[in-house]
Amino acid sequence: MSRSKQTINPATEEVIASYDLMSREQANQVIEQTHEAFLQWRKTSFEERATLLRKVAGLIRERKDDYAALMTQEMGKTIAAGKQECELCAAICEYAAEHGPEELAEQTRDIRGGRALISYQPIGVIYGIQPWNFPLYQVIRYSADNLMVGNTILLKHAGNVWGMAMEVEKLYRDAGLPENAFRSLLIDHDTSDAVIEHKLVRGVTLTGSPGAGADIAQKAARVLKKTVLELGSNDAYLVLDDADIEKAVKFCVMGRINNTGQTCVAAKRFIVVESVYDQFRNAFVEAMGKITTGDPTSKDTVMGPMARKDLRDKLHDQVQRSIEGGATCAVGGEIPGGKGYYYPATVLENVKPGQPAYDDELFGPVASLIKVADEAEAMRVANDSPFGLGGGIFSADADRAVKLARDEFDTGMININGYNLAQPNLPFGGVKDSGYGREHGGFGMHEFVNIKAISINEK
Incomplete structure (x- = not known):
């Protein structure tokens, strides 16, 4: 050895x-x-x-x-x-x-x-x-x-x-x-x-x-x-029926591509109420499609490579198995040619239980879109995970979101109407797996x- x-x-x-x-x-x-x-x-x-x-x-x-x-x-x-x-x-x-x-x-x-x-x-x-x-x-x-x-x-x-x-x-x-x-x-x-x-x-x-x-x-x-x-984590970000869609899209993209998606406390599952699903989905897919990868030493680069080849290969396998299980790829999902362990910003739809995109942590720039009927189903799906590290809620009613976050969300850290990484003055950690x-x-x-x-x- x-x-x-x-x-x-x-x-x-x-x-x-x-x-x-x-x-x-x-x-x-x-x-x-x-x-x-x-x-x-x-x-x-x-x-x-x-x-x-x-x-x-x-x-x-x-x-x-x-x-x-x-x-x-x-x-x-x-x-x-x-x-x-x-x-x-x-x-x-x-x-x-x-x-x-x-x-x-x-x-x-x-x-x-x-x-x-x-x-x-x-x-x-x-x-x-x-x-x-x-x-x-x-x-x-x-x-x-x-x-x-x-x-x-x-x-x-x-x-x-x-x-x-x-x-x-x-x-x-x-x-x-x-x-x-x-x-x-x-x-x-x-x-x-x-x-x-x-x-x-x-x-x-x-x-x-x-x-x-x-x-x-x-x-x-x-x-x-x-x-x-x-x-690990599979953080759920809820977009409720009264959410500011423009703001939600902005922070959900930020939360998914930060550090090339290689972040534990990152936005990963996007659970969107049916009444605003198409509006959010179209804007989100368009925004993710505009994210480019490039030389991480350049000040203009938004997203660099993944850290190792094996990590990229695992992520791509999870994407492929999710598609084989019924998910559809709205943008991305293909390994580019050339040097470097790059992977594009990717959005999967029709994400269901049994697919890696629903059940597992995707540690890279791949987003899982999930449509739900209402707030109650959104919270049920959010908690339908072995993980409980972070999460988020978008709603015009901050008090409503706080009540859901405090009383219903089974996770350690929750963002309301935004996306934040660690804060020096706040506890960092999770529950469950x-x-x-x-x-x-x-x-x-x-x-x-x-x-x-x-x-x-x-x-």
Whole structure:
């Protein structure tokens, strides 16, 4: 078996770099070093940790051109999208720095005969297994909060973005974090399983597919370690009978093609009430048909390539099987010729249960259109999914939409009359097969802590 891995530019199919995999012994040595760093980092004050995170935010902004260029090279993100990702990461670090001390502040409670303290204490080394689609954000999302808590960090990044994995390690070190308090492990799956089992690793967080999540959760559970999982999605966006169709089309296209459709919390199923279906459908298909792919390094490019050939091939297979199952393709659906792993903006209609376009996550720029009779059926179809990460509602009556979102929508994050990605001050996570646990917005700081009760008898 080869002990090296290459990264490939998805726009040109050229090799970028080759990396040597760590052996299990080398990985164990890194784990021990990261634990030793924890024993010191845990003693730092909230103010010291906050200062570090503010420095990280500043460095991200200074280096955003370089980071964006690396994202484009390794996974095909457009330059503009890469810079936006950097700004989000800087904001997450700043939010953690500003709000961490209050989120983790010691509390006092009365007890019979005395008082009690509730203290939030770090637990140790946290292991993150992260995907390629937002190669900086996925790492910052869990690491910033856990460093604020006083934990130290291990990262196993996706193999096609190992350049970014090494850059994030350098980023934290350059900001002043102790050398081994954040380490990237260039390892294979077997070694990763051993990392989960290592006695010095105290928690595991993963962003990935439901299958990967179930596997990692079981492995961690066998050694009694907590997990946080952010998994797949098939987010439903509801267009109700009183929706502003022009606005709905604008944001639904944005939500489907963002990051070439390779986003967990993205608009994927478009559930449209019959009375406005034709109006929405015609405008949506026209808008998707105008989306072009191109060189992701060009400032004029709207949509770059998909990140890997195997991912494009899987997406195209899902499209073909959906059509074989009765769906129709209104636009797109053909692999273009030439270099690069490009796939066109695609719209499928007549989408029904049993088709991949209805049942599964399509991780690329393919939209599923579903016509329903009314609001009640729209919500039933929206919830008729094993996933529950994000979703959206378009309606002129915001109060009506809020009531549906709060009381009926079985998902973790909902947009009303718009499309938003992650927000630094809001919890990020889902339910059902989309996983469990929450990240940033302050909530991520409470996932891997020892909530310690200290009772003081005074009578």
